[in-house]
Amino acid sequence: MAVHSTLVLLAAIGAFGVRGAEVLDGFRPSTVRSDYGAVSEVEFSTRLVVLDPGMLAHHVAGAMKDLQFSERVWLIGYKSGIVDEKGREPRENFLCHTFFADQRVDQHDDKELKGIYSDAFTPEVRLPEGFGIPFAPGDPLHWMPMFNNRGADSVRVGMKVTMTVIREKDLKRPLRRLYANLRSVQAPHLYFVSPGHDERKLTFVAPYNGRIHFLGTHLHPFGTSIELYNESKGERVWVGRRKGGPESPMEVYSSVAGYAVREGERFRVTAVYENPTADRIDAMAGLFILYERD
Ligand SMILES: [Cu+2]
Structure with a gap:
């Protein structure tokens, strides 16, 4: 099992690169409508990772990501979900929570963040209309997915995130930060x-x-x-x-x-x-x- 996990982990690190951040640039039209401008979405996901039985609040090193946007955007929604080897959503819930922010969200609660979260029971966060979180191309962003496996067997799953944004170039009225x-x-x-x-x-x-x-x-x-x-x-x-x-x-x-x-x-x-x-x-x-x- 340990060898298997290590191989999966190495494969993930190799594919994503350990230095340069992954660039978020695959914008496509969203079904979400806003008075503040045309809404787009952009997705990213982890490779499949192995979760051993009893893993709780587990952050798999190869699944965390350093990210950056290719252009100025206002984040207005964030959704995460688990997929199995066949790309389907498993019946058990392996999602603990995820953070997407301008820093690693750690145990220090006093920190002010530029970021968003989701979890197993709030898999999608949608900001109230008229509000957004702005990100510029140079902003270093960190994404931390945390998994739970309360079952008796190892599982191979991945996590997929869809971010809902208004690109600055599509903004018709100013959003509040x-x-x-x-x-x-x-x-x-x-x-x-x-x-x-x-x-x-x-x-x-x-x-x-x-x-x-x-x-x-x-x-x-x-x-x-x-x-x-x-x-x-x-x-x-x-x-x-x-x-x-x-x-x-x-x-x-x-x-x-x-x-x-x-x-x-x-x-x-x-x-x-x-x-x-x-x-x-x-x-x-x-x-x-x-x-x-x-
Ligand atoms: Cu948790």
């Missing part, structure tokens, strides 16, 4: 939940004046909700819940009007898991926050 920040209740992000109810909290102080326009969650199966609460004002900003059972999609917060944030206000993130099994389960819990600065 969003910044991003990740707030996770636990560092390192992976933790384990015993049978029953589990609640974890994180507090942080807002480092900017602005407005939150999008909140996306990252939870694993049996994570039931994640809340953002403004302690300074004593009010709930938003709580995201599952739309169905333990592995159904998560709600997102998406608002053109947004939620006003003042620098120095204190916020609390509360993540809830309900573990109905007799064993401990893997967990992550974070909020991906997209905001506009005043």
